[in-house]
Amino acid sequence: MKQPDRQPEVLSPSDVARRLKGDLPCIACGYNLKQLSVLDVCPECGTPVRATVLSVVDPYATVLQPVRFPWIVAAGLVVWSGAALVAALITWVLRAVDVVAVLSESQIRFAPLALLGAICIAGSGMASAVLVRPHAKVPAWQSVLAACGVLTSLGAAWMYWRIQGVHDPVHVRPFLESVTAQPARAWLRIETNGLLIVSLLLLRPAARMLAARSLVLRMGRVDRQTMLAMATALAVATLGDFCRLGALASAEPFGTALNTLGVVLIAIGSMLFTLGLFGVLTDCIRIARVIVRPPASLSDVVEDSP
Numbered sequence: 001m002k003q004p005d006r007q008p009e010v011l012s013p014s015d016v017a018r019r020l021k022g023d024l025p026c027i028a029c030g031y032n033l034k035q036l037s038v039l040d041v042c043p044e045c046g047t048p049v050r051a052t053v054l055s056v057v058d059p060y061a062t063v064l065q066p067v068r069f070p071w072i073v074a075a076g077l078v079v080w081s082g083a084a085l086v087a088a089l090i091t092w093v094l095r096a097v098d099v100v101a102v103l104s105e106s107q108i109r110f111a112p113l114a115l116l117g118a119i120c121i122a123g124s125g126m127a128s129a130v131l132v133r134p135h136a137k138v139p140a141w142q143s144v145l146a147a148c149g150v151l152t153s154l155g156a157a158w159m160y161w162r163i164q165g166v167h168d169p170v171h172v173r174p175f176l177e178s179v180t181a182q183p184a185r186a187w188l189r190i191e192t193n194g195l196l197i198v199s200l201l202l203l204r205p206a207a208r209m210l211a212a213r214s215l216v217l218r219m220g221r222v223d224r225q226t227m228l229a230m231a232t233a234l235a236v237a238t239l240g241d242f243c244r245l246g247a248l249a250s251a252e253p254f255g256t257a258l259n260t261l262g263v264v265l266i267a268i269g270s271m272l273f274t275l276g277l278f279g280v281l282t283d284c285i286r287i288a289r290v291i292v293r294p295p296a297s298l299s300d301v302v303e304d305s306p
């Protein structure tokens, strides 16, 4: 906890006579501390008023660039991560449908679901455009990288459609009916994952800049380097595809072992990627809240002594 270290920079001796302006609910019991001195304690529960002030004041509030269209940027962040998560879950449903179809020896296909998945990825990519220039004084290189990241994710949406919507409906089911790799599908997967990895890396600087607006994320208490971890998860899955392609050209029993390793890597990489999307969505919701309701500075919370 860095809280005690930050106390002096937030409350200097000249602040002692200051009173709280506006409504400020006590962090412990919710009692309205309005008009109390910062030296007081909460009359209801005895928690020092300073504790509540420190919990709402962001010492960087006055240096953060104002976001011009906060609701658009906040919505863009949530749609970017949320739609990507929906696309990932749709892909799991498509594979689950395969399992059901094979077990029940039926020919059920959920083609519209593949289209919906591609639309979600495209929507996610378009929403990520809010990362290009969310406020003034964004470095030009960062805007250019983010714009390229948006285009790359649109390319990934197109590749996703080519796998799930064009390839799969006219081929035997991957992993189940075709135990070995289907080369065309493996290469499409490698290209899709490659585009997604590049998109993540290109959008990452812009996403981290916005994440720094959240006091909690900036203090490193919840920063999980999620986007790097997700790029790594995709790289693991892609390595799985290369293993399966290599298995096709390998003699037995080495080929079977390599193919099995490939399937395991794809499963692990895909699961970690999906988990990472949950983490990114959580962080994006947190950042969106800060953007819509900017953090308070000390002068926002207390009024100058008369």
Ligand SMILES: [Zn+2]
Residues within 6 Å of the ligand: 026, 027, 028, 029, 030, 031, 042, 043, 044, 045, 046, 047
């Ligand atoms: Zn209280």
